[in-house]
Amino acid sequence: MELFIQQLTNGLAIGSIYALIALGYTMVYGVMKLINFAHGDLFSIGAYLGLTFLISFGLVDKVGAPVAILIIMLMVMGLVGLIGILLERVAYRPLRKADRLAAVVSALGASIFFSNSLMLIYGAKFRVYPHNLLPKSYITILELHIPVVRILLLLVSFILMACLYLFVQKTKTGTAIRAAAIDQGAARLMGINVNKIISIVFFIGPALGGAAGIMVGLYYGQVNFLMGWLYGLKAFIAAVIGGIGNIPGAMLGGLILGVIESLGAAYISFAWKDAIAFFVLIVILIVRPTGILGERVAEKV
Amino acid sequence: MLKVENLYVNYGNVEALHGINLEVQEGEIVTILGANGAGKSTTLLTISGLLKPARGQIFFGDIEISKLEAHDIVKLGIAQVPEGRRVFSTLTVQENLNLGAFTVENDSKIKQVLDWVFHLFPRLKERRQQLAGTLSGGEQQMLAIARGLMANPKILLLDEPSLGLAPILVKSIFSTIREINQSGVTVLLVEQNARSALKLAHRGYVLEVGRIVLSGDAKKLVSDPAVRKAYLGG
Numbered sequence: 001m002e003l004f005i006q007q008l009t010n011g012l013a014i015g016s017i018y019a020l021i022a023l024g025y026t027m028v029y030g031v032m033k034l035i036n037f038a039h040g041d042l043f044s045i046g047a048y049l050g051l052t053f054l055i056s057f058g059l060v061d062k063v064g065a066p067v068a069i070l071i072i073m074l075m076v077m078g079l080v081g082l083i084g085i086l087l088e089r090v091a092y093r094p095l096r097k098a099d100r101l102a103a104v105v106s107a108l109g110a111s112i113f114f115s116n117s118l119m120l121i122y123g124a125k126f127r128v129y130p131h132n133l134l135p136k137s138y139i140t141i142l143e144l145h146i147p148v149v150r151i152l153l154l155l156v157s158f159i160l161m162a163c164l165y166l167f168v169q170k171t172k173t174g175t176a177i178r179a180a181a182i183d184q185g186a187a188r189l190m191g192i193n194v195n196k197i198i199s200i201v202f203f204i205g206p207a208l209g210g211a212a213g214i215m216v217g218l219y220y221g222q223v224n225f226l227m228g229w230l231y232g233l234k235a236f237i238a239a240v241i242g243g244i245g246n247i248p249g250a251m252l253g254g255l256i257l258g259v260i261e262s263l264g265a266a267y268i269s270f271a272w273k274d275a276i277a278f279f280v281l282i283v284i285l286i287v288r289p290t291g292i293l294g295e296r297v298a299e300k301v
Numbered sequence: 302m303l304k305v306e307n308l309y310v311n312y313g314n315v316e317a318l319h320g321i322n323l324e325v326q327e328g329e330i331v332t333i334l335g336a337n338g339a340g341k342s343t344t345l346l347t348i349s350g351l352l353k354p355a356r357g358q359i360f361f362g363d364i365e366i367s368k369l370e371a372h373d374i375v376k377l378g379i380a381q382v383p384e385g386r387r388v389f390s391t392l393t394v395q396e397n398l399n400l401g402a403f404t405v406e407n408d409s410k411i412k413q414v415l416d417w418v419f420h421l422f423p424r425l426k427e428r429r430q431q432l433a434g435t436l437s438g439g440e441q442q443m444l445a446i447a448r449g450l451m452a453n454p455k456i457l458l459l460d461e462p463s464l465g466l467a468p469i470l471v472k473s474i475f476s477t478i479r480e481i482n483q484s485g486v487t488v489l490l491v492e493q494n495a496r497s498a499l500k501l502a503h504r505g506y507v508l509e510v511g512r513i514v515l516s517g518d519a520k521k522l523v524s525d526p527a528v529r530k531a532y533l534g535g
Contacts, residue, residue, distance in 0.1 A: 172403070179389050179400050186387040189349055191375030191404035191452060 005144050007266040008259060013150045013219070015258020016157035020212040021235030022242070022250035023164065024084075024205030030181035030245040031201050034100075037107035038087060040232015041114035042206040046080045046213025047223040048122055054130055065133045073156075073214055080210025081203035088202040093195075111228075118225040126224050129217045153219055160211060161251050164204065168247055177201060181245065230274070234261075237281045243294025252292060256280075302327040302487055303348070303379075303456055308357035308367075310340075310347050317343045319511040320357065325456065330478070330488040332498040332519070334532055335508035341491040342384050344508070345458045348489075349381045350374040361456075376404045378455035382462065384491075386445040390434030394425055397433050397444055401451030410453060417484075418447040421477055439470040446477070456487040463494045475501050495532035499523045507532075 021043050028036045050072060054060065059068040091110045095103045134152070138145040168174035180187040180197045188194055216231070217223050234257065242253025257277060264276035284291065303325040310318040318340045325331045335341050346352045348359055350371035359367040366374050380401075389397050398418065402411045419426040422443040428436065433444055442462055449457055459478065463471040475497050482488050492498035499505055499519045507515040507528060515528065522528050 172399070175392070175396055175400060176403060178392060178396075182389045182391060183387055185351060186383060186389065187400075188351060188371040189375065189381045189383055189387075190400045190448070191372045192400070193370070193372040 002144060003266055004263075006146075007262045009146055009150055009154075011259035011262030012255060013153045013258070014262060015238075015255040016154055016161075017212045017216055017219075017231070017254070018235045018238040018258050019251045019254025020157055020160060020208045020215075021231060022238040022254045023161070023247065024209045025236050025239040026242070026244055026247060026250040027177075027201045027205045029239070030247075031177065031184075031198055032092070034092065034103050035107065035236070036087075036092075036205070037104065037232070038091070038110035038114055039205065039209055040228035040230075040235070041111050041118075042080050042084060042087070042228070043209040043213045043216075043231055043235075044118055044223070044225060044228035045083060045114060046076050046206075046210025047217045047227065048118055048127070048213075048225075049076045049079055049210070050214030050217050051127055051129055051223060054133070060130070060133065069133060069218070073211055076210045076214050077207040080213070081207035084202040084206030085199050087206075088198060093198075115225050115228060122225065124225065126222045129221050129223065131221055134218060149219060153215055156211075156215065160208060164208070165247065165251075167204075173197075173200065234274075234277055237277055240281060240291055241284050243291025246291065246293045249291055249293035256292075302362065303489065304360040305344070305348070306358045306360070308344070308347065308359065309355045310343050310352055311355050312343065312352075316355070317511055318347070318354075321508070321511070321513050323506050323513065323516070325487060325489050327455075327487055328482075328485070329504060330482050330490060330502045332490045332492055332502035332505045333508055334492060334495045334498060334505055334522075334528075336493065338510070339508040340511045341508055342460055345381060345383075345460050345489070345491055348374075348458060349379060372404070375452055375454075378453075379458065380449040380452040380454035380456075381458040382445045382449040382460060384460035384464065386438075386441045388433040388436075388441050388444050388448070390432065392433060393430055394433055394436070394444055395429040397448050398425075398429075398451050401448035402453070405451070405453055411451070414451055414453050418450050421450075421480065422447050439466055439474075442466060442470075442474060443477075446474070446481075450481065450486070454486060456489060457481065459488065459490045461491055461493060463492065463497065471497060495528070 024039045025036060028034060053072040053075060059071065087110055091106045092103055095106055135148045137148050139148060168177060176192045177197055179190065180192060180194050184194050238253040238257045239250045241257060242249025257280060260280055261273055261277050265273040305321060305323045307320045307322060308318055309316065309320055321344065333341050333344060343352060347354055350369055354367050358365055361377055361379060364377065389400065398415060405411050424440055425443055425447055433441065436444060446462065462474050471494065478488060479501060490498055490502060499522055502519045504517065505519050505522045506513050515525065
């Protein structure tokens with residue numbers, strides 16, 4: 001039972017990371033019907049920018065670790081969001097009217113560009129996050145010791161997701177994003193500037209991915225320029241599990257994938273962790289190709 | 302109010318409009334008649350800025366709008382109810398209406414127009430929390446028109462509002478269009494249902510494969526032998 005609860009909470013923590021990254025895939029897909037394959041690398045950039053900010057400004061000494069981490073996280077989110085907007089302008093907008101495949105190739109190119117830039121700037125070795133920033137303590141519930149860090153990570157992810165959900169459901173801009181995802185032409189007839197909506201989506205998605213990057217750095221303590229590849233792939237699977245294009249679906253898919261992976265690692269074999277994730281993808285694609293919350297897509301005739 | 306001059310539009314490599322001219326005066330209902338593929342929807346989409354003309358100009362008042370972005374054109378006061386309704390089916394009726402008012406900044410104005418469209422279409426008020434995709438075809442058409450009105454337009458472009466509706470619904474939609482016009486909104490109506498459209502409109506144009514072949518008062522067009530033969534069944 002102890003093992004189960006530990007793995008469950010760990011799975012929820014890592015799943016919430018997947019969920020944050022998956023939101024970027026799903027929002028971009030929703031509005032542009034494009035898989036942004038460079039999204040995993042934006043997550044890596046977030047992790048590295050977080051590292052740089054944590055070790056270079058001495059902010060931690062000035063305001064204390066919790067406030068410093070909060071400020072740095074917001075800075076990272078803003079910067080990675082701006083990189084996302086730039087990415088769309090440079091790599092996708094010129095190809096808007098081109099063949100769908102051209103944009104996919106451009107995305108893969110952007111991914112290679114980002115990961116190699118990180119390697120050239122930070123080096124190819126693993127880099128270590130400062131390890132004395134977060135509390136090492138545990139809280140004990142019913143004789144179970146759960147690390148505080150894990151709970152904090154879950155809390156922050158859920159706050160970010162709740163903010164996004166409220167933004168998309170309750171605000172005028174959020175409604176416009178949903179409208180543009182349903183029918184871009186009709187959205188333009190409503191007077192919605194779809195280019196602006198796309199820029200907003202390309203800010204929010206990467207900003208959440210960047211937040212996930214710094215959270216992974218803090219939680220696992222080390223980062224690598226290729227980390228975005230596997231995390232990106234897992235998050236993409238999470239988005240597909242939940243139903244790509246569907247925002248609550250990405251959150252749900254991330255959590256489900258994290259828990260399955262974590263329990264699989266404990267009860268089957270740790271070495272099979274990634275294989276289990278891909279197995280889940282295959283099962284979903286066979287049984288329910290539109291994902292758990294995905295709608296049936298009616299082709300226009 | 303709206304003036305289209307010598308408009309050429311291409312769809313890919315195909316020229317869909319070969320130099321059309323038309324004009325709508327303030328307060329009028331003007332209809333464009335024509336068969337499938339004549340270029341009616343192309344004309345409206347070009348006015349709204351979703352298609353760009355290869356040649357020619359479109360004036361709204363004194364402003365040349367053919368190079369403007371679609372969202373700026375809506376802001377000037379040109380709203381379109383597109384062919385096939387195209388309501389946002391997974392959003393609620395209320396959300397669809399709110400999106401119609403996307404360009405309107407003034408909240409009390411939005412409230413005022415909302416009351417008006419609920420007066421025109423009481424059914425929508427009952428269903429405001431329902432998803433638009435669950436409405437019947439007629440109700441979706443009402444929603445599409447209401448959504449267009451929410452932009453508080455000076456001119457409303459309607460693309461085949463009778464499409465796929467039962468005759469009794471067509472009648473009610475058309476009488477609502479008259480009511481909308483009487484409260485001061487100019488209407489440009491594209492229709493295949495020539496009989497109903499000419500009964501409603503002040504003036505009409507007949508479009509055939511990208512060219513205007515006839516135009517004039519609606520009463521005159523109804524009795525025109527060519528129109529009777531081609532569009533009114535003899």
